[in-house]
Amino acid sequence: MRSKYFFFTAVVVILLGLLIYLISSNGGRTYTWNEHYKELSKGPYGLAVVFQLLKTQAKTEKFTLLKKRVQKALPTEPTEKSNYVFVGAGQFLDSADVQTLLTFVYNGNDAFIATQVLPFRLMAKLYPKTCKEDKWENLNYYQDRGVEANFLHPDLRQKKPFDFTYRTTDPDSIYDWHFFDRGYFCDDPDGFVALGQLNGSKTNFVRIRYGIGHFYLHSNPLFFTNLFMINQRGKQYAEAALGHLPAGPVYWDCTSKVNRAVAENMNADGQGRRRRDFNRPSPLSYILSQPPLAWAWYTLLGTTLLYFLVRIKRRQRIIPVLPTNKNNSLAFIRTIGRLYFLQNNHRQLVLQKMKLFLQFVRDRYKIQTRELQEEFVDQLSVKSEIKVERIQKILDLYRAIDFSPEIQERILADFHQQIESFYKNCK
Template identity: 35%
Template sequence: MKNRNHVLTVVAIIAILAILAIFIYYYKRDGRKSYSWTETYKIDEKQPYGAYIISELLKGTSDDHTFEVSKKAIRNYDFGAYKGTSNYVFIGSRLFYSEVDLDSLLSFVSKGNNAFISCEDSPSVASILDYLLDIDCDHYFWFVEDDAVDLNLPEYALTANKKYEIDHIKRYKRYTQSWLTFDSLDCDTNIRILGYVNDDNPNFIEVPYGQGFFYIHSVPDAFSNLHMAHEPGLVYAEKVFSYLPEGNIYWDEYSKLPNLSNDSNRGQQESPFKYILSQPGLRWAWYLLLSLVLLYLVFQAKRKQRTIPVIESNTNTSIEFTETIGRLYFQQNNHRKLGLLKMKLFLEYIRNHYHINTNEIDENLIQKIVTKSEVPFESVERIFRMYNRINKITEVSEELLINFHEAIQAFYQNCK
């Protein structure tokens, strides 16, 4: 009996070490933090392709209005619960509407409200355009194959050349993907093109419906935490959502999931087990569960331990840099800290766009920036003068912070 227990102990140790080795290999093999790279666009997800930052941005713009997160089908929304103009927002890889859900959304917009939909799945977008465009219209799609593209909003000057570059990253590497754009929109003169991919491929359109409007956007990557964690991404998102009027916001979490929103197609969707195996995090959780069950069967413990309470992990352990940006816009009241972070982003912009070494901040650096950006010396010098003041004092006034922000924004708008 003693030898048998010894063997079982050795087997258990080997099994546990094997499981740990698998996790270390797949999630820690490059020495960097392990993130989930699944494109979920979930509102509470702080991983690279979650939608935590954009949701916080929208909450911050609706202080006088309601921000409601809906986890039920559109057909069950109580759109009449709040007075005034309202905006429906969906950001996700795919849409799962039933016909009843789509009819409810069309009715909501026709009454003078608005719907913003950012989706990269062409069949999902086509199902909406079928209702919005003329029945004889061929709304073909075009795909741009690249690992990075420029997003352009002609009505806004995001940078000097009016473009914002985003790339498709998985596990810290760029990968080529098919970026969805609209190819033929000549059939309906009511369509207004608001944004482009690489200058000539429409990806953001406004379509009137009844007394309201649909805003269709085909690159949800732009609103992921990965890209919203940087200043250009925040600026782009602010400009895109500026087309929506102020009002209540209905954030749709439900329609991102299969097997839920379209009840008539439940039998045609993939099984839950297949979905679990398709997601890296869920797959390894499943393997771990099977391993633990196996260990339990091997040991068949002679006594039961009392239940050990589960200690929830800290909420600030994933993507700390995104929470810093989130606090920048919605939570932080430390003006000095905000000013220093603003300067850090400004210097990063200078390094990336003009290839200037910013380690030494002196008059020589200012002159190099003036020469390459073609911004007047007084404007650039004013930025560094206010920065020196913010860096030296402990209490920064709101007025100084606002002036500092406006000076940097003026630089972005006028630099070459």
């Protein structure tokens, strides 16, 4: 029974997994409008086009997809000048990741990071202390349906700005377009250098020197998604932005991505200003933002639900083991027989011994004892292998005693011997 439950549970888990897969992949026929920024996704907000563009420009042998954390996969001193690229809604870097990336850039390499939430640990190291704002906070944003973007360098600046319009299933939705506050800019040579703007006034693309390398920070990763890259103008903008990186190997970071809410919560923790905000998603958002962790979470929920469904099913109570029935009538007859023997009541003692004999025949040979006639004698003789004459003698003595009011001790002894001889020799 238990093996059947396990089999049933395994089948349902597999079906549940297939259902989740079909829902998440939309059957391979339609695309989700979520901003997931997946490298191989061809959906509107995937990165398949820009990913393939960089891969082609860097050549296959010089393009590396970081499948482990930055601290373990990014070389701090590559053999030639290289580039680190990250595009996502939010970025999570722990202290070891930050130190690895800083060393990578300090040694003469470049990093391009396009995200709505720059990691606080990284910006605490990059942001110059001499600027007007005494510490780094977060990127600012304003809400609108669409935005115009352009570059500041004369060779890249377009007479007609690049248009970016947010699209989703809701035609009335607006979008948060992020930019760098003016207070983050100052005359410090090691500070931010503006490279691009939104609507002609809000800086969204900057460069900052670190060591002998550079960080290129872009506040609108949406610009690099497939929705805009399939358009000639959108592709032109992405090529110009990424063109700030020098030629060389590319290290694409796909492990540091988290959604915007999780990244903002992490920054709030790092800045020591985390507050209870019921509008923020729970920490479970990070798990759900990572496909392997999300699958593990859904599988855990599914198996837990199935376990409870199986356990709450009505279970039959334990059936107690009943003792075997005891035939107390024989013990009673023996007790009465001893009582008659002590009272010298020979006739009643013979009758009791006859009851024991007939009970023995019924139990052992399954023969009816209501009528002790010739048929009974023949059946008993065949089954017990005792001669008919000896059985008939027992019955004759019994009938004689039954009709006599009193019997002598000699007759009792003879009847007893005949009975005991039957017990000893019967089969």
